Amino acid sequence: MSNVPEIFGSMVFNDTVMKEKLPKDTYKALRKTREQGKPMDILVANVVANAMKDWAVEKGATHFTHWFQPMTGITAEKHDSFIYPIENGKVIMEFSGKELIQGEPDASSFPSGGLRATFEARGYTAWDPTSNAFIKDGSLCIPTAFCSYGGEALDKKTPLLRSMNAIDKQAMRVLKLFGNTEAHRVITTVGPEQEYFLIDKAMFEKRKDLIYTGRTLFGAKPPKGQELEDHYFGVIKPRVSAYMKELDEELWKLGIFAKTKHNEVAPSQHELAPIFTTANVATDQNQLTMEMMKKVATKHNLTCLLHEKPFAGVNGSGKHNNWSISTDTGVNLLEPGESPRENAQFLLFLAAIVKAVDEHQDLLRISVASAGNDHRLGANEAPPAIVSMFIGDELMGILQSIEDGSVYHQKDKAFMTIGVDVLPTFPKDSTDRNRTSPFAFTGNKFEFRMLGSTVSIACPNIMLNTIIADTLCGFADELEKAADFNSTLTELVKKTVKEHKRIIFNGNNYSDEWLQEAKKRGLLNLASTVDALPYYLSDANVALFEKYGVFSKSEIYSRYEIQLENYCKQIHIEALTMVDMIKKDILPAACSYMKDLSKEAINKKQLCADISCELEETLLKMLSTLTSDLYKKTIELDDDVESEKEFKDVLEEAKYYRNTVFAQMEDTRKTADEIEKMVGEKYWPYPTYGDLLFSVL
Ligand code: ADP
Ligand code: MG
Secondary structure, eight states: OOOHHHHTTTTEEOHHHHHHHSOHHHHHHHHHHHHHOOOOOHHHHHHHHHHHHHHHHHTTOOEEEEEBOBTTSSOBOOEEEOEEEOGGGOEEEOOOHHHHHEEOOOGGGSOOTTHHHHSOSOEEEEEOTTSOEEEETTEEEEEEEEEETTSOBOBSHHHHHHHHHHHHHHHHHHHHHTTOOSOOOEEEEEEEEEEEEEEEHHHHTTOHHHHHHSSOSOOOOOSOOSTTOOSTTOOOOHHHHHHHHHHHHHHHHTTOOEEEEEEOSSTTEEEEEEOOEEHHHHHHHHHHHHHHHHHHHHHTTEEEEOOSOSSTTSOOOEEEEEEEEEETTSOBTTSOOSSHHHHHHHHHHHHHHHHHHHHTHHHHHHTTOOTTGGGTTTTTSSSOSBOOEEOHHHHHHHHHHHHHTOOEEETTEEEOOTTTSOOOOOOGGGGSOOSSOSEEEOSSSEEEEEEESSSOSHHHHHHHHHHHHHHHHHHHHHHHTOSSHHHHHHHHHHHHHHHHGGGBOOSOTTSHHHHHHHHHHTOOBOOSHHHHGGGGGOHHHHHHHHHTTSOOHHHHHHHHHHHHHHHHHHHHHHHHHHHHHIIIIIHHHHHHHHHHHHHHHHHHHHHOTTOOOHHHHHHHHHHHHHHHHHHHHHHHHHHHHHSOOOOSSHHHHHHHIIIIIIHHHHHHHHHHHHHHHHSOGGGOOSOOHHHHHHOOO
């Protein structure tokens, strides 16, 4: 293993490199741009670009690319070499400030959800100096935002940056009210824990479903699944360990703080967690992490599956979005403080989050909605589709006492009045015991657990930042005009607890009782993507996003369309893959087994007329029935997706895909899995669940 501090960030044009490579004035100007968002002078940009290029070429780079995150949810890159022709047919390596600051990829093939029709087809990428440039695969990658010439965001980064500004502004108003004169900015911090599966590459290549859709569309339950719970935190097998080591090293080179790795609950499932950083950088780095996970796997003859539900009946993969806000002076605003004033501030931020989550359950649900995640949320695993939050008994007790105006007792300590008393200390582990909550307070941050493993963390953080900016704004409005700060503050918290405590649930979120209880409390239960997405367009949500400049109305509509279109496309591809696999592989396999069975029966009879062929006949009968049944269902499924249909809009189409196509797929799969259980192993065309889940040693 190489020297970690030495390799860490070696492929990143970070602050240290900037300081070393840039003239003092240029460095200062760049820092200003990075920290205060000040626009950059083209002359300064020229100097920066040249230094970047020299550094990159020294590291073996030949190309540069504007690296961005279109609404496909993955990253995009188009590489240009640094070459510049000079006389005598020779070239030199060049990179200008203009090329650094702005690029013009052909936007017409990226999803724009109707924005293109209304505005210009062209789009441009713009450098995001707050996220460091890095070298990947011989290219200098420059993190960029992607917008249309009309100014509409065509990507995930732009609204994320806007939402970070929104919460910065509102949180700063609150901090000022508490007399904070040191902080200049409030920063959203995020640490995403990433789950994934690792399977053997040769087996992956034998499964068209995994290749085309990322998940298995068939597969009977193996004799052993996850029931022994012997995988979670288990000893890491040598092949996996070698993979994890190389992955860590690659991530470290890219300046990603890969920190924790362990086996997860399901066989072949693992997790990687980085140390948190700003939401913007965490989002870029999570995308890079997912990319590297796949790339490094191939080198070890493994395949990394990032789908939310690669295997039915086995735990799916999620992503835990640990979220907090802190000042630029390094104070975590969700850390309960030690003085009355700090505690009052903490309680106010906590109240703002409680209110935001309750008022905007729909947006949090939408931010994690996808065809893949529909297999997890509410499907008896991971958090349910109902948004609720966990704050622990201790904090709940305190909020409750504020609501009733009573004294909160903890052992020999008591808490009476906000802003006057110090909160009793609550041990951190008392806030970290509920693993079933979709949104849990874990001592000094919230952990949003509804994310699927594939999703970009941009959208969940856009939502969190915006909804909390909004409640903070409301609080700041009231407090700024208050005659008596402390009593207004107490009243605010009191009122918030009273009106929004229904969103707090400290019990088991996986239980049936919670479903009933949540219904009684009037909480939303948006079971699927199709149920959730229409809420995006409500007047209240449009007004909210417009107020904070995070999304314009047309941007919301475009995102709504794209999310639903993606949903339809994914199920469409899955259905076609299913039809293909059944017709080309599964039915022929079953037929060849049946052929051998009948041959065997005929042979036996020829040998001895009164011999029993009961086994062959029974199997043949059962298989004949099942295969005819499967064929019938497959033809219906094929017809469901292939026949011409008219839909009034994309929502109606998505509903059709969920209620008709997806339902038919589930039914068809059941029959195919029955057949798999009966057909001899040597006939079966694919590696089984047992093979896939237990093959990596
Ligand atoms: P667990 O598995 O118990 O949830 P981990 O230690 O694996 O906990 O992950 C916790 C994650 O939370 C890490 O990525 C960590 O960096 C992140 N985290 C810690 N403090 C903060 C914070 N203030 N803001 C955002 N994320 C944080
Ligand atoms: Mg966690």
